[in-house]
Amino acid sequence: RPRVLSGIQPTADSFHLGNYLGALRQWVALQEDFETYYFIANQHAITVEQDPKVLLERTLVSVAQLLAAGVDPVRSTIFVQSQVPAHNQLAWVMECLTGFGEARRMTQFKDKSAKGGEGAASVGLFTYPILQAADILLYRPQYVPVGEDQRQHLELTRDVANRFNHRYKKTFRAPEPYILESTAKIYDLQLPEKQMSKSIGGQGCVWVLDDPQVLTKKFRSAVTDSETEIRFDREAKPGVSNLLTIHSALSGEKVEALEATFEGRGYGDLKSEVAEVVLETLTPLRERTRELLGDRAELERILAGGAERAGAVAEATLRDVYDRVGFLPPA
Numbered sequence: 001r002p003r004v005l006s007g008i009q010p011t012a013d014s015f016h017l018g019n020y021l022g023a024l025r026q027w028v029a030l031q032e033d034f035e036t037y038y039f040i041a042n043q044h045a046i047t048v049e050q051d052p053k054v055l056l057e058r059t060l061v062s063v064a065q066l067l068a069a070g071v072d073p074v075r076s077t078i079f080v081q082s083q084v085p086a087h088n089q090l091a092w093v094m095e096c097l098t099g100f101g102e103a104r105r106m107t108q109f110k111d112k113s114a115k116g117g118e119g120a121a122s123v124g125l126f127t128y129p130i131l132q133a134a135d136i137l138l139y140r141p142q143y144v145p146v147g148e149d150q151r152q153h154l155e156l157t158r159d160v161a162n163r164f165n166h167r168y169k170k171t172f173r174a175p176e177p178y179i180l181e182s183t184a185k186i187y188d189l190q191l192p193e194k195q196m197s198k199s200i201g202g203q204g205c206v207w208v209l210d211d212p213q214v215l216t217k218k219f220r221s222a223v224t225d226s227e228t229e230i231r232f233d234r235e236a237k238p239g240v241s242n243l244l245t246i247h248s249a250l251s252g253e254k255v256e257a258l259e260a261t262f263e264g265r266g267y268g269d270l271k272s273e274v275a276e277v278v279l280e281t282l283t284p285l286r287e288r289t290r291e292l293l294g295d296r297a298e299l300e301r302i303l304a305g306g307a308e309r310a311g312a313v314a315e316a317t318l319r320d321v322y323d324r325v326g327f328l329p330p331a
C-alpha cells in the first residue's frame with residue numbers, strides 16, 4: 001500500500017482547532033487506504049527554547065490526543081522523532097544539497113526570526129525545513145497531509161528529493177502535499193485575517209482540550225463585522241466566513257446550505273451553533289485524552305513499538321542513501 005506520513009510539534013498544552021481540521025482529521029481518514037506514519041516533531045520544537053519537563057509532558061499529551069482523535073496504533077505507526085536517529089542522519093546529507101539562499105527564502109523562518117532579528121534565531125530554526133524534508137523522504141510517502149502553511153516546506157522537500165535523485169541515483173519519490181481546500185487554513189477567532197496558531201494563542205485560539213465554557217465563550221466573542229448578513233465572503237467577511245468553514249467542516253453541511261439555514265438570523269445564533277457543533281466533536285476527544293493520560297505506561301509502550309517500526313523503514317532508506325553518497329553503511 002502507498003504510504004502517508006505527517007508530523008506535528010508538541011509546542012503547546014493542547015493542539016488547536018486548526019491542527020485538528022487542517023491535519024489530524026485527514027490523518028485519521030487516510031488510515032483506511034494507506035500505510036500511515038505519524039510522529040511528534042519534538043526535535044523541531046527545540047528550534048526555539050523549551051522547558052525540558054514541559055516538553056516531555058507535552059509529547060505524551062500530544063500522543064494521547066492523536067489516539068483520542070482516532071489515530072489507531074495498530075494500523076498507523078505512531079512515534080517520536082527523537083527516537084529515530086535516521087532523521088538526523090539524512091538531514092545532514094540533505095543540508096549539503098540545499099542552497100543557503102534556498103533555505104533563507106522559507107517564509108516560516110522569515111516570520112519566526114523576524115522578532116529578535118536573524119542573528120538571534122538558532123541555526124536549528126534555519127535548517128528546520130531540511131530536517132522536515134528528511135522526516136518525509138525517509139518513508140518515501142505518496143502524500144503528506146498538512147495545512148496550507150506547510151506547502152512551501154513540501155516544495156523544498158520535492159526539490160531536494162529531485163536533486164538527490166539527479167546527483168546520485170533515483171532513490172526518492174517526490175511526495176505530494178495532501179491539503180484539503182476547505183480546511184487548509186483555519187483563522188483566529190479574534191484576528192480573522194491571521195491563521196489560528198499556537199504562538200498567537202489567546203481568546204482567538206480554540207484548543208482541543210479547552211473546557212466547554214471557555215470554548216463557548218471564545219466563539220461568543222468571535223470577531224465578525226458591522227453587517228448583519230450571514231454569507232461566505234473571505235475578503236469582506238473573514239470572521240463570518242471562518243465560522244461557516246468550521247461549522248461546515250464539522251457538521252458536514254455545505255456552506256451554501258448553511259447560508260440558507262441562517263438567512264434572516266443574527267450572528268449570535270451562528271456563534272452559538274458553531275460552538276455546539278465544535279463541542280460535539282471535541283468533548284469526546286477531550287475526555288478520551290484525559291483517560292489515555294491515566295495510563296502512561298501504555299502510551300510509552302505504543303511509542304516504543306512505533307519507534308521500532310518507523311526505525312526499520314527509515315534505516316532501510318538511510319542505507320540506500322549512504323551507499324549512493326559513498327559512505328560506509330550505518331553501524
Ligand code: TYM
Binds near residue numbers: 006019135144183
Ligand atoms: P505544526 O505543529 O505547526 O502543525 C501541525 C499541522 O497543523 C496544520 N495547521 C493548520 N491547518 C489549518 N489551519 C491552521 N490554522 C493550522 N495551523 C496548523 C499544519 O499545517 C500542520 O499540518 N513543520 C510541521 C511539523 C513537521 C512535519 C514534518 C509535518 C515536522 N516534520 C514532516 C509534515 C511532515 C509543523 O510545525 O506543524
